[in-house]
Amino acid sequence: MILASQGELDYLVLECLAERTIALAQLRKLADPAAGYDPLLETRLRALLPLAVRHGFRIVTNMGAAHPLAAGRKVMSLAQELGLHFKIAVLSGDDVLSLLEPDMCTIEARGAPLSEYGTLVSANAYFGAEEMLPALASGAQVVITGRVADPSLFVAPMAHAFQWRVDDWPRLGRGTAIGHLLECAGQVTGGYFAEPGLKDIPNLAQLGFPWCDVDAQGNGVLGKVPGTGGAITLRTVKEQLLYEVTDPGGYITPDVVADFTTITLRESASDRVAIGGAGGRPRTPTYKVSVGYRAGFVGEGEISYAGATAVARARLAGEIVRERLRDDVPDMRTEVIGVDSAHRTDYGHAEPYEARLRVAARTATRELAERVGAEVEALWINGPAGGGGVRRYAQERIGVVSLLLDRSRVRPRVTVLEEDRETQAA
Amino acid sequence: MKRKLHELAHARAGDKGDTLTLALIAYREADYALLRERVTAQAVKRHLGHIVQGDVRRYELANLHALQFVCERALDTGVTTSLALDPHGKTLSYALLEMVIEA
Numbered sequence: 001m002i003l004a005s006q007g008e009l010d011y012l013v014l015e016c017l018a019e020r021t022i023a024l025a026q027l028r029k030l031a032d033p034a035a036g037y038d039p040l041l042e043t044r045l046r047a048l049l050p051l052a053v054r055h056g057f058r059i060v061t062n063m064g065a066a067h068p069l070a071a072g073r074k075v076m077s078l079a080q081e082l083g084l085h086f087k088i089a090v091l092s093g094d095d096v097l098s099l100l101e102p103d104m105c106t107i108e109a110r111g112a113p114l115s116e117y118g119t120l121v122s123a124n125a126y127f128g129a130e131e132m133l134p135a136l137a138s139g140a141q142v143v144i145t146g147r148v149a150d151p152s153l154f155v156a157p158m159a160h161a162f163q164w165r166v167d168d169w170p171r172l173g174r175g176t177a178i179g180h181l182l183e184c185a186g187q188v189t190g191g192y193f194a195e196p197g198l199k200d201i202p203n204l205a206q207l208g209f210p211w212c213d214v215d216a217q218g219n220g221v222l223g224k225v226p227g228t229g230g231a232i233t234l235r236t237v238k239e240q241l242l243y244e245v246t247d248p249g250g251y252i253t254p255d256v257v258a259d260f261t262t263i264t265l266r267e268s269a270s271d272r273v274a275i276g277g278a279g280g281r282p283r284t285p286t287y288k289v290s291v292g293y294r295a296g297f298v299g300e301g302e303i304s305y306a307g308a309t310a311v312a313r314a315r316l317a318g319e320i321v322r323e324r325l326r327d328d329v330p331d332m333r334t335e336v337i338g339v340d341s342a343h344r345t346d347y348g349h350a351e352p353y354e355a356r357l358r359v360a361a362r363t364a365t366r367e368l369a370e371r372v373g374a375e376v377e378a379l380w381i382n383g384p385a386g387g388g389g390v391r392r393y394a395q396e397r398i399g400v401v402s403l404l405l406d407r408s409r410v411r412p413r414v415t416v417l418e419e420d421r422e423t424q425a426a
Numbered sequence: 427m428k429r430k431l432h433e434l435a436h437a438r439a440g441d442k443g444d445t446l447t448l449a450l451i452a453y454r455e456a457d458y459a460l461l462r463e464r465v466t467a468q469a470v471k472r473h474l475g476h477i478v479q480g481d482v483r484r485y486e487l488a489n490l491h492a493l494q495f496v497c498e499r500a501l502d503t504g505v506t507t508s509l510a511l512d513p514h515g516k517t518l519s520y521a522l523l524e525m526v527i528e529a
Contacts (some may be wrong), residue, residue, distance in 0.1 A: 242449035
């Protein structure tokens with residue numbers, strides 16, 4: 001809200017979709033045909049629409065999730081309720097579930113065909129900036145999308161404002177680097193960075209979100225509103241630049257193959273970092289598609305031990321549960337939180353005062369998943385001495401795999417909503 | 427002299443499916459050459475071998491004084507189906523920083 005009201009923004013981008021989010025949204029849409037967009041859409045846009053009018057910025061968001069058109073209609077009704085005149089553009093067509101065939105191969109390590117996975121629940125192509133351009137060209141103050149590559153949400157306003165060609169690879173590459181830095185918001189302003197005494201960040205509780213002042217060449221300066229918490233330094237920017245990048249010399253998005261190995265960073269002032277120099281090569285002929293499938297169930301149970309021999313009692317408890325469930329729940333792991341749950345080893349660190357056993361297992365049914373926690377709970381009666389604080393969980397898992405689909409098979413659509421009219425823009 | 431990477435560099439983990447990325451960034455520009463020499467892909471594979479089932483690739487980013495490690499089959503089948511308490515492997519940046527090198 002501080003960024004929206006004091007950031008002097010032209011565009012405010014809300015990136016809200018993790019890898020699995022659309023699959024979960026699709027399940028909500030199956031249960032309720034009017035649902036399927038981000039549940040926080042109403043709360044966020046109710047607060048932001050009046051600010052967009054007052055400060056003259058446009059809103060771009062992928063909160064449409066599995067149902068962008070329903071999200072667009074929701075925002076239109078919100079605007080009308082607030083007495084505001086809004087034009088809204090919706091990008092859809094990323095849902096490609098009907099195009100999938102069982103023999104299509106995934107791009108995950110083994111390249112297994114889709115038929116090896118459970119029932120498919122969703123498939124969404126990652127659109128890029130080009131697919132969003134008609135939405136921006138329509139003059140809409142709010143642009144709502146489903147699945148769009150995170151950096152592309154930021155590249156689209158740049159390409160629109162500066163009239164970049166969709167094959168201007170160097171500029172798209174530079175814009176992509178900036179989009180990648182902005183897509184996790186507070187992670188570039190000192191969020192997810194602090195380590196007391198070594199990497200201190202001031203006032204994290206009031207963490208400021210970033211803006212970037214981009215020029216027509218695609219170079220930019222990152223900053224945040226003065227007085228907000230956090231920090232923008234070479235260190236925070238470097239960590240974010242490499243976050244989730246599996247090939248820094250060839251970062252593939254729907255818009256471009258970007259090269260981060262030539263990027264230059266410079267602290268131009270306090271909490272200001274200038275970025276430029278990223279490279280760009282022609283984009284690939286395919287869309288990446290994220291496919292959600294039913295991946296069975298997971299059951300978990302946890303129990304704490306404390307004081308002398310805490311770790312030994314937690315380990316004994318784990319062995320007991322493993323033995324009791326050996327036949328029915330073979331795909332299980334046991335670990336001790338406080339010792340080896342995060343890194344599967346303690347790298348020789350000293351033993352902690354308290355320890356918490358965690359048991360987790362993949363199962364084919366919810367009933368078996370429930371049994372995992374039930375066996376941990378039974379340790380209260382039938383396990384080692386002094387265990388307490390049991391928590392148990394059992395839930396269905398939705399897995400995600402990816403594949404590539406030729407661009408020509410997918411039809412992006414832009415719908416423009418104005419008062420009570422809906423028209424196709426592309 | 428033996429030194430922990432924690433004294434020399436900061437790190438950030440990221441995830442893509444069953445692939446883990448680990449960025450190792452020198453605090454001081456001058457230490458980048460040492461990291462580049464000692465923290466090889468093979469050394470990281472040895473250090474994290476109980477977690478990383480597949481190959482480790484290393485990318486050098488001299489412009490950032492950073493090394494990027496891309497570790498295949500590292501997240502117990504992937505973020506969405508892992509049994510780990512931390513399915514994204516986000517805490518693993520600090521596992522890398524536990525590595526000891528000759529410096």
